Amino acid sequence: MKLSRRQMMAAMGAGAVGATASGRYAFAQSDTIKVGVLHSLSGTMAISETTLKDVMLMLIEQQNAKGGLLGKKLEPVVVDPASDWPLFAEKARELISVSKVSAVFGCWTSVSRKSVLPVFEELNSLLFYPVQYEGEESQRNVFYTGAAPNQQAIPAVDYLKEQGVERWVLAGTDYVYPRTTNKILEQYLKDSGVAAEDIMINYTPFGHSDWQTIVGDIKSFGSAGKKTAVVSTINGDANVPFYKELGNQGVKATDIPVVAFSVGEEELAGIDTAPLVGHLAAWNYFMSADTPENEAFIAEWHKFTKNDKRVTNDPMEAHYIGFNMWVKAVEAAGTTDPDAVIDSIVGVTAPNLTGGVSAMMPNHHITKPVLIGEIQDNGQFDIVYETPGLVAGDAWSDFLPESKPLIADWRSPMKCGNFNTVTGKCGGAG
Amino acid sequence: MALAPLACLPFARLARLASLCIALLCAATSAQAETRDIIARLANAKFPVVKQVIEDLAAAGDPTVAPFLRKLRAGKVYWRKSDRAVFIAEREKRDYALFDPITGAKVDQVGRRAAKKVRVNNAIRSAIDAALAGLTLSSPKVETRLAAAKQLFADRDASALPALTAALAREKDPTVKTAFEDARAAILATSTAATPSERVKAIARLGERGGSDSLNALSAVDAKAPADVLAAKESAIAEIKRSLAVWGAAENIWQGVSLGSVLLLAAIGLAITFGVMGVINMAHGELVMLGAYTTFAVQEVIRVSAPALFDVSLLIAAPLAFLVAGGVGVAIERGVCRFLYGRPLETLLATWGVSLILQQLVRSIFGPNNREVGNPSWMSGAFELGEMTITYNRLWILIFALAVFALLLGLMKRTPLGLQMRAVTQNRAMAADMGVRTGWVDAMTFGLGAGVAGLAGVALSQIDNVSPNLGQSYIVDSFMVVVFGGAGNLWGALAGAFTLGVANKFLEPYAGAVLGKILVLVFIILFIQKRPRGLFAIRGRAVES
Numbered sequence: 001m002k003l004s005r006r007q008m009m010a011a012m013g014a015g016a017v018g019a020t021a022s023g024r025y026a027f028a029q030s031d032t033i034k035v036g037v038l039h040s041l042s043g044t045m046a047i048s049e050t051t052l053k054d055v056m057l058m059l060i061e062q063q064n065a066k067g068g069l070l071g072k073k074l075e076p077v078v079v080d081p082a083s084d085w086p087l088f089a090e091k092a093r094e095l096i097s098v099s100k101v102s103a104v105f106g107c108w109t110s111v112s113r114k115s116v117l118p119v120f121e122e123l124n125s126l127l128f129y130p131v132q133y134e135g136e137e138s139q140r141n142v143f144y145t146g147a148a149p150n151q152q153a154i155p156a157v158d159y160l161k162e163q164g165v166e167r168w169v170l171a172g173t174d175y176v177y178p179r180t181t182n183k184i185l186e187q188y189l190k191d192s193g194v195a196a197e198d199i200m201i202n203y204t205p206f207g208h209s210d211w212q213t214i215v216g217d218i219k220s221f222g223s224a225g226k227k228t229a230v231v232s233t234i235n236g237d238a239n240v241p242f243y244k245e246l247g248n249q250g251v252k253a254t255d256i257p258v259v260a261f262s263v264g265e266e267e268l269a270g271i272d273t274a275p276l277v278g279h280l281a282a283w284n285y286f287m288s289a290d291t292p293e294n295e296a297f298i299a300e301w302h303k304f305t306k307n308d309k310r311v312t313n314d315p316m317e318a319h320y321i322g323f324n325m326w327v328k329a330v331e332a333a334g335t336t337d338p339d340a341v342i343d344s345i346v347g348v349t350a351p352n353l354t355g356g357v358s359a360m361m362p363n364h365h366i367t368k369p370v371l372i373g374e375i376q377d378n379g380q381f382d383i384v385y386e387t388p389g390l391v392a393g394d395a396w397s398d399f400l401p402e403s404k405p406l407i408a409d410w411r412s413p414m415k416c417g418n419f420n421t422v423t424g425k426c427g428g429a430g
Numbered sequence: 431m432a433l434a435p436l437a438c439l440p441f442a443r444l445a446r447l448a449s450l451c452i453a454l455l456c457a458a459t460s461a462q463a464e465t466r467d468i469i470a471r472l473a474n475a476k477f478p479v480v481k482q483v484i485e486d487l488a489a490a491g492d493p494t495v496a497p498f499l500r501k502l503r504a505g506k507v508y509w510r511k512s513d514r515a516v517f518i519a520e521r522e523k524r525d526y527a528l529f530d531p532i533t534g535a536k537v538d539q540v541g542r543r544a545a546k547k548v549r550v551n552n553a554i555r556s557a558i559d560a561a562l563a564g565l566t567l568s569s570p571k572v573e574t575r576l577a578a579a580k581q582l583f584a585d586r587d588a589s590a591l592p593a594l595t596a597a598l599a600r601e602k603d604p605t606v607k608t609a610f611e612d613a614r615a616a617i618l619a620t621s622t623a624a625t626p627s628e629r630v631k632a633i634a635r636l637g638e639r640g641g642s643d644s645l646n647a648l649s650a651v652d653a654k655a656p657a658d659v660l661a662a663k664e665s666a667i668a669e670i671k672r673s674l675a676v677w678g679a680a681e682n683i684w685q686g687v688s689l690g691s692v693l694l695l696a697a698i699g700l701a702i703t704f705g706v707m708g709v710i711n712m713a714h715g716e717l718v719m720l721g722a723y724t725t726f727a728v729q730e731v732i733r734v735s736a737p738a739l740f741d742v743s744l745l746i747a748a749p750l751a752f753l754v755a756g757g758v759g760v761a762i763e764r765g766v767c768r769f770l771y772g773r774p775l776e777t778l779l780a781t782w783g784v785s786l787i788l789q790q791l792v793r794s795i796f797g798p799n800n801r802e803v804g805n806p807s808w809m810s811g812a813f814e815l816g817e818m819t820i821t822y823n824r825l826w827i828l829i830f831a832l833a834v835f836a837l838l839l840g841l842m843k844r845t846p847l848g849l850q851m852r853a854v855t856q857n858r859a860m861a862a863d864m865g866v867r868t869g870w871v872d873a874m875t876f877g878l879g880a881g882v883a884g885l886a887g888v889a890l891s892q893i894d895n896v897s898p899n900l901g902q903s904y905i906v907d908s909f910m911v912v913v914f915g916g917a918g919n920l921w922g923a924l925a926g927a928f929t930l931g932v933a934n935k936f937l938e939p940y941a942g943a944v945l946g947k948i949l950v951l952v953f954i955i956l957f958i959q960k961r962p963r964g965l966f967a968i969r970g971r972a973v974e975s
Contacts, residue, residue: 041798042789042790042793042798043899044899046793046798046898047798047799047800047897050797050798050799163552163553174944202942202943203942203943203944204942204943204944205943205944205947207899207903208943209893209894209895209903210685210689210692210893212685212688212689212821212824212935213682213685213935213938213939213943214938214943216681216685216819217939219642219819220642220674220678222646223642223643223645223646223649224645224646224649225646225647225648225649225650225651226649226650237800237895237897237899240800240894240895241893241894241895244805244893245821247810248810248811248812248821248822248823249812249819249821250811250812250819253552253555254552254555254556254559255584257552266799269799269800269802271802272802272804272805278551278552278555280552374551374552376505377504377505382505382549382551384477384549384551
């Protein structure tokens, strides 16, 4: 059933670009290429996702100024899934089957991505997902332009180890991304000889605001004569009261540094960062990156938003890379047909904003540099460490026994997202 | 040494020659020349080199370099690309003003691209802290010496021991003397070079001193030390842990009370609208949010027009927030609720709709991003009470919550408005017969509850995010407090808030934040099965109707 639908789509796509179906859409489709933007504009996640909607509009406008794509103008179709996970699936379906978009750029939380996966698979469309995530996934219709754990968490822990950290607090928000990341990190730390009593794991609900107890616990955990660090997968705006409490209780970065995976320039915009100088974040991009590409991007962004105080952040760069990769892949394929683009996009390269060139890997993840930044008193990050080269995203972590034998490769002849190298079969650990 | 720049003055017309002049002509200060040579190595230095420079500066022992090190720590030290000379730099519009690293005299002004920052990271900041501690042991200021002693205590750097011993002999101030002796004990306890008897004595001193930093020092005593040292370590650690456990419990209670005060603030307005009037107001959280945004707006105005008033911004914001939220509350009551009295389900739905409208309205006006509400200086930081850390913002919020509670209680019990409110609540028809304008009283009561929610917003802006979703996270907690405490009773809200706060904080260390919240919820459900009207139930005719 699924296969026949896919073949049908392929046949239709090959026949005439976009002239798929009923006359109602035929005119509109031959006129423009539609690009779906699936980011929450209301609700809890609006704080993070609205910016991504804006950056997509900017990228599309820039592409149109350059003459569009395949001789046509690009037309953004923006929908608001309102931070409501099931609504993400409905809106994705609407974008693909009603608005007939050629590709969708969207989602932030892992749960929203998981909610739309079946839709993209069923209707065979493309999703570009721009946020760092827990890995353990590779889907034919999805391109992961954010970091996998080996592109963020593992290098950050390595950096802290180099700085002499021996005791670890893994603190996170209670949902799939922190839990999976912490599982990987715990295994990684234990493999590298850290004793179980030197690891403390703590979860808090979304939007947690009373951090007194946890910061107190971290302080007493850190008074055991060993250098202690906190690895934070705390997500969303709970970070603000967390950092405020750290500052107020006098936990200094020189005593107990906190390295965060979900705190960027945007999140720091709501805090006085003077007491937080030296706490760390690991990303693949910082606004402070000193390259001509980045300077141009920031200038464009300020011009587009008509506000020279707006910050840029890592997921924005991921959309920048992902969008340019999609454009190149469409140009190479000569069509926006999803099957053709899926085949042509592997190996496509696009410059990132930190001076390198990222490439789309066969597992639908991309290569990125890993940067460690220290918070400055102006709310920006000072880059203190950078991986020597680009790191390729690993869909299946090597540090979890169940995913160790799995690899993903969407090229022919394997065409599999979870190939088991032990059993020699496509289909995961089982 | 202060003479050096003076002697150079005639030669120093050309500013760039100044450093040369000091180094060559004023040869008397060879120590300073040496310091300058060390500092010069900072140009384009990698982190290990910077660290080495700091250690060399500390070893040179020239105390005049301390201000320079502080600037380096703050990221204000730059090197000029043209000649790789190192300066202290301040941003002046689009340029950098360069100052001499030792004398602090202005030397040059260069463009943004002509100078580059000497980068520092945590390891370097630690090294600077250690170096500064060594250099400021004989500072004339008591606080600086105390800070130095504290830093040495935390670093336990054996190389600082001779300087510390010398400073100890000179020291007159008893507090600083004790701090120096403590720092010396921490160094001796962990030093393998010290004799076992010295170490045992030092460990005993740390054991008596107590506190988590002593525990930290004691835990760092290596396991290969002589048996008597290890025995002393174990007994000292056990002693400290016993006293820390007592302090831990006290801290739990404090944190519970503090959480309770936040719950009380959020719930007390609801205790009036829901408790006294019986209106289920789902927009209560949004009224709190409006209060927080009022604080933000007040701070914005102050930032632009009168920065000096920043420390009193909350005092200005509080009455305004009360008026804004209260006004919106009156509008909700007059516009929506009064048509729906006696129909709780419809009130619930209507006010929920209002809450969504308010949220989106704020999102449209202020944007979806969090807004920064600053903490006035008197609400930042913390003080130590024994082994407890009490943050000022939590302390002030507790005081504020209790003050609001006392005011409300007074208003309900002692004013004509309060009397009328209670009359209308108890028997609307009778009150109307007595000439009370029930419609007006309803509006005022609702407005009062809403205004108090606005006050809560002022306080919450200090500890939580000011975002359009602020209210949502407190609405459930508020209803929980009011239902648990007993509707219709302010004292119930007080008791409910503090009980839930303390219970939550005692569960959290064992069950974790997520499970702790669930357990509290289960407890309330069970409690309501047993006492459906909450802790403080009102008895009488009003209840029956």
